[in-house]
Amino acid sequence: MLTKNHIKLITSLKQKKFRSQHNLFVVEGIKGIQEFLNSSFELHQLFAVDDIFGVDFIQISEKELHRISNLKSPNKAIALFNIPSNSHIVTKGLSVALDDVRDPGNLGTIIRLCDWFGIQNLICSNETVDCYNPKVVQATMGSLTRVAVNYVDLNVFIDDYDKAVFGTFMDGDNIYEQSLPSEGLIILGNEANGISANIETLVTQRITIPRFGDLKATESLNVATATGIVLSEFKRSFTEM
């Protein structure tokens, strides 16, 4: 039975403060929940309209599901999983770092891109939006089960990092004309302000995606689409070598 305390807990998890306090986050929908069940994430509690997954669950009505869901069209179930502790950051191969990305949809898309391009580590500045925000979890389409997301003091992390540090800037070198390595860190910046001045001083190679439109064309690309293009270039370039 769905109790008042369940409702209170689930709705509180929209806020980062309560996610940290309870060490829990919400996953919705059959496909998403199944991906988390198949992963190393630990299920805390499952609410469903039916026995869908073959694990212990609390049966709820469609009406109750609508009441606790963050979605306009909830899909049969909502689950609470434990937030894992920060994993060991593997700096082998290519890694991506985000310097203060704020939009949950952008972070979700970037996690999905990391998954597609085989990037195992996504390093986020502490100011970057929380990857357990329900909108991020929903946007990752399960990729959060395969990409390790770590929140760090980005200055300290990059200071300790010993390979090439790439940053995207409007005035960087044309990415199509660079020889791109198979190892390194690629930094993407905040939606409005780009990479912060502090982090900029730590960048060893400034790159840019050239603009082909005329001079009046848009001043910048969305950070998630820029991430996609940059990752595609690194992977293509390395594969051709």
Added chain:
Amino acid sequence: MLTKNHIKLITSLKQKKFRSQHNLFVVEGIKGIQEFLNSSFELHQLFAVDDIFGVDFIQISEKELHRISNLKSPNKAIALFNIPSNSHIVTKGLSVALDDVRDPGNLGTIIRLCDWFGIQNLICSNETVDCYNPKVVQATMGSLTRVAVNYVDLNVFIDDYDKAVFGTFMDGDNIYEQSLPSEGLIILGNEANGISANIETLVTQRITIPRFGDLKATESLNVATATGIVLSEFKRSFTEM
């Protein structure tokens, strides 16, 4: 003075039915409105808290602005522009066609990408989300003033099109290994279902963005990020020739 009729008109323009009926759409914020004022779009009516643009306007209070705005944090002004009639479609160079893209954020990002990569024509199936939807207009960041968006019967349009027709599929040829032309049509499909069966029969070259993650990795990329990667490849490839 802001009248009841103004409020009724502006709020009605959230719906496509009323945008078509009045032939008007909404642009918000100083930067966006300025870009439309500098373009060939015709201003119908401007509401602002102050004389910002040096053109005729109806003065409103911040409270009234919040009442008529679609945004959480409206920025000083809201303008109604006339919807232009379908422009002549120029099929020279590269064009992009969307087969039933439904998400306003995706369409907005794709319009911005077309602007960045110098694609002047975006051809949309009649089922694709309306580019004058307020969420699309906001997401384009002014790129809608530079990219001509036309809604057509996509079957008929492609039937008449006489250059290569590229479509993105999971089982297409590796885009990194193709010689890509400077002219042609690139089709991107619906978020959930991809390119429809009808349109698929008209595709002359099936392409794919290779996945580098392991077999369990995400099944697909977001349509806007896929558009970005494909356009980057076409433009890079042609520039190198």
